[in-house]
Amino acid sequence: MLKMTHLQKVYRTHLIETHALRDFSIHVRDGEFVAVTGPSGSGKTTFLNIAGLLEEFTGGEYWLDGVDVRGLDDNARSKLRNEKIGFIFQSFNLIPDLNLFDNVDVPLRYRGFNAAERKRRIDEALTRVGLASRMKHYPSELSGGQQQRVAIARALAGSPRLLMADEPTGNLDSLMARGVMELLEEVNRQGTTIVMVTHDPELAARAQRNVHVIDGQVTDFDEAPKLRDPDAASRGAEAVAANG
Amino acid sequence: MEIRPILSALMRSKVSMILIGLQVALTLAIVCNALFIIGQRLERMDRPSGINESDTFWFGSNGFAPGYEATSVQKADLALLRGMPGVVDAAPTNSLPLSNGGWGEGIGLQPNQKTSTAQTTIYLVDDHGVATLGTQLVAGRNFKPEEVQDITFGDNLRPRVVIVSKALAERLFPGEDAVGRTIYVNEDNATTIIGVVERLQQPWVDSDSIEFATLVPAFMPYGNATRYAVRTEPGRRDEVMKAVEQKLGETNTGRIIGRMRSMEQIRADAYSGDRAMAIILGTVIFALLAITALGIVGMASFWVAQRTRQIGTRRALGATKGDILRYFQTENFIITTLGLVAGAVLAYAFSLWLMQQYQAPRLPWYYVPIGFVCLWLLGQLAVLGPALRASRVPPAVATRSV
Numbered sequence: 001m002l003k004m005t006h007l008q009k010v011y012r013t014h015l016i017e018t019h020a021l022r023d024f025s026i027h028v029r030d031g032e033f034v035a036v037t038g039p040s041g042s043g044k045t046t047f048l049n050i051a052g053l054l055e056e057f058t059g060g061e062y063w064l065d066g067v068d069v070r071g072l073d074d075n076a077r078s079k080l081r082n083e084k085i086g087f088i089f090q091s092f093n094l095i096p097d098l099n100l101f102d103n104v105d106v107p108l109r110y111r112g113f114n115a116a117e118r119k120r121r122i123d124e125a126l127t128r129v130g131l132a133s134r135m136k137h138y139p140s141e142l143s144g145g146q147q148q149r150v151a152i153a154r155a156l157a158g159s160p161r162l163l164m165a166d167e168p169t170g171n172l173d174s175l176m177a178r179g180v181m182e183l184l185e186e187v188n189r190q191g192t193t194i195v196m197v198t199h200d201p202e203l204a205a206r207a208q209r210n211v212h213v214i215d216g217q218v219t220d221f222d223e224a225p226k227l228r229d230p231d232a233a234s235r236g237a238e239a240v241a242a243n244g
Numbered sequence: 245m246e247i248r249p250i251l252s253a254l255m256r257s258k259v260s261m262i263l264i265g266l267q268v269a270l271t272l273a274i275v276c277n278a279l280f281i282i283g284q285r286l287e288r289m290d291r292p293s294g295i296n297e298s299d300t301f302w303f304g305s306n307g308f309a310p311g312y313e314a315t316s317v318q319k320a321d322l323a324l325l326r327g328m329p330g331v332v333d334a335a336p337t338n339s340l341p342l343s344n345g346g347w348g349e350g351i352g353l354q355p356n357q358k359t360s361t362a363q364t365t366i367y368l369v370d371d372h373g374v375a376t377l378g379t380q381l382v383a384g385r386n387f388k389p390e391e392v393q394d395i396t397f398g399d400n401l402r403p404r405v406v407i408v409s410k411a412l413a414e415r416l417f418p419g420e421d422a423v424g425r426t427i428y429v430n431e432d433n434a435t436t437i438i439g440v441v442e443r444l445q446q447p448w449v450d451s452d453s454i455e456f457a458t459l460v461p462a463f464m465p466y467g468n469a470t471r472y473a474v475r476t477e478p479g480r481r482d483e484v485m486k487a488v489e490q491k492l493g494e495t496n497t498g499r500i501i502g503r504m505r506s507m508e509q510i511r512a513d514a515y516s517g518d519r520a521m522a523i524i525l526g527t528v529i530f531a532l533l534a535i536t537a538l539g540i541v542g543m544a545s546f547w548v549a550q551r552t553r554q555i556g557t558r559r560a561l562g563a564t565k566g567d568i569l570r571y572f573q574t575e576n577f578i579i580t581t582l583g584l585v586a587g588a589v590l591a592y593a594f595s596l597w598l599m600q601q602y603q604a605p606r607l608p609w610y611y612v613p614i615g616f617v618c619l620w621l622l623g624q625l626a627v628l629g630p631a632l633r634a635s636r637v638p639p640a641v642a643t644r645s646v
Binding site for chain 1: 246249252253254256257553554557558559560561562563564565566567638639640642643
C-alpha cells in the first residue's frame with residue numbers, strides 16, 4: 001500500500017540545511033493499522049505530509065498503492081490524494097461555515113461525483129459514524145468527539161484505500177478519544193489501511209504495528225503485524241481513559 | 245460550480261457580503277447614470293455648429309477717436325482683410341454660433357402673427373457671409389452685394405431677403421421647398437427666403453431651437469463697434485490672427501482691436517460647463533470603481549488570510565490550485581451578482597428620480613446590462629490577486645498546529 005525507500009527530506013535556506021527525514025524506509029501493507037510514534041520534532045509530521053502527498057520529498061522513492069509518486073505534478077498529486085487517501089486531523093479541520101452534509105461533500109465534489117452519488121455516500125458515511133440525524137447541523141453545534149467523527153466520515157466518504165490520521169485524539173478528552181479510536185479500529189477491521197501519527201504510546205499500543213521515528217530516521221519497528229487482541233485494545237483504551 | 249455550498253457559507257457571514265454587495269449596487273446605479281449623463285454631454289459638445297471652426301476667428305473693433313465713422317471704417321477694414329495673405333474670406337457679423345450672445349427674433353408665416361412659428365437667431369452678414377462661415381448652401385442662392393442694407397443700431401429690422409438654416413426651413417415649410425416663400429420677420433415685414441444652408445446653429449448652446457438660424461444681409465455697427473469673422477487658409481489661422489491685429493491697429497489708430505478669439509476657443513468656452521461636468525462625473529466614476537475594486541481586494545485578501553487553514557484542508561482533501569482559484573472567483577461572482585441585481589433596481593430608480601426632478605431623459609435599458617458585464621469583470625480582476633495567493637497555499641498547512 002505504502003512503500004518508502006531511502007526517503008530524504010531536506011529543507012534548505014541560504015544559510016542552513018535541515019534534514020527532516022534521512023534514509024527513511026517504511027512498508028505498510030494493505031489492511032494494516034500502523035502507528036508512527038516519536039517525540040516532537042522527530043519528523044513524524046514531515047513523514048505524514050509526504051505520505052499524504054501534502055509535501056514533496058527531496059530523495060529516495062515513494063510508491064503509493066502501486067503508483068510511483070516521484071515527478072507527479074501538483075494536479076496529479078491532488079487527484080491521487082483525493083482518490084486514495086482520507087485525512088483525519090488533530091484539529092478536525094472541518095469548515096465552520098458548512099453544515100455536516102456539505103463538509104463531508106467537500107472531497108466528493110473534487111472527485112467529480114454526480115449529486116445523487118455524493119448524497120448516497122454522504123448519507124452512508126454519516127450513518128457509519130452515527131451522525132446521520134445531524135447532517136444539517138454546523139460543526140460549532142457539535143462536541144469535539146462528534147466533530148472528529150464527522151472528519152472521519154469525510155475521510156471515509158470517498159472510499160479511500162489509506163486513512164492518514166494525525167494525532168486523531170489529540171484534542172479530545174479520554175472518553176471521546178476512546179470512541180474515536182474504536183471507530184478507527186472498526187474502519188480498519190473493514191479493510192481500510194490506517195497510518196496514525198501520534199506521540200502517545202498508549203494510543204500507539206492499540207495499533208497492529210508501531211514505527212518509532214527519531215531525528216528523521218526509523219529507529220525501531222515491528223516487522224510483522226501483530227494479531228489484533230480485542231482485549232488488549234480495550235485494556236489500552238482503559239489506560240488512556242485512566243491517564244486522560 | 246459549487247454555488248450552493250458557497251452561497252450557504254456566505255449566508256453565515258452576511259455582514260461582509262452585504263457591505264460588498266451594497267458597494268457594488270451603489271457603484272452600478274451611480275456609474276450607469278453618470279455614464280449616461282457624460283454621454284449626453286459629450287453628444288451635446290459634439291454637435292456641429294455648421295460653420296468652419298478650425299480656420300475661422302472673430303474679433304471686434306471699437307472706435308474711440310472723435311469723428312470716427314464706423315460704417316466707412318467697416319467697409320475699408322473688410323477690403324483690407326480680404327486682401328491679406330492667408331485670408332480666404334471675411335465678413336461683418338454681429339454674432340456667431342457658440343458665442344453665447346446674439347439677436348433672437350420670432351418668425352411668422354402671416355403678418356402680425358400672435359405666436360411665432362419659430363424662434364430664430366439673426367446673423368447680420370454681407371454677401372461674403374456664407375463663404376466666410378463656410379456653411380453649405382443647399383438650395384437657392386447667396387446674397388447679392390446690392391441686397392446688403394446699411395442700417396443703424398436701434399432701427400427696426402426689415403430685411404427683404406434672407407437665407408435660413410435647413411432645420412428652420414423644415415420647421416416653417418415641412419416637406420416643401422422653402423426657397424421663394426415669404427415669411428414675416430418683425431411682425432409685418434414680408435421677407436423672401438432666397439437660400440437654405442445645410443446647418444447653422446444659434447449662438448446659445450442651451451437653446452431649444454439651436455438649429456434655427458437666419459442670415460440677414462445688413463451692415464449694422466453697434467455705435468462705433470463692429471465685429472468681423474475671418475476664415476483663413478487651412479493651418480494659417482494663428483499667423484493671420486496676429487497679422488490682422490497688427491495691420492488693423494496700424495491702419496486706424498482711433499480704435500482698439502480686441503476680443504480676438506478663434507472659433508476653437510469660442511467652442512471651448514461655450515461647452516466649458518459640459519466639459520467640467522463630464523470631468524467631475526468621470527472622476528466620480530473612476531473613484532467609485534477604484535473604491536469598489538479595492539473593497540473587493542481588501543475583503544478577499546482578508547478572507548484568504550482568515551481561511552488559510554481551510555484552504556490548506558481543501559487542498560489536502562483533493563482540491564487543485566485551479567479549484568481554489570475558482571472557489572474565490574465563484575464567491576466573488578455570487579456577491580457581485582447579488583449586488584448587481586440590487587444595483588439594477590437602484591439604477592432605474594435613480595434615473596426615474598432624475599427624470600422627475602431635472603427632466604432628464606430616461607436611462608436607456610442597455611446601460612445596466614453593460615454595467616453588469618463591466619462590474620463582473622472588475623470583480624473578477626480585483627479578486628484575481630487574492631485568489632491566486634489562496635491557490636498557492638500549500639496543502640501541508642492542514643497539518644500545521646494552530
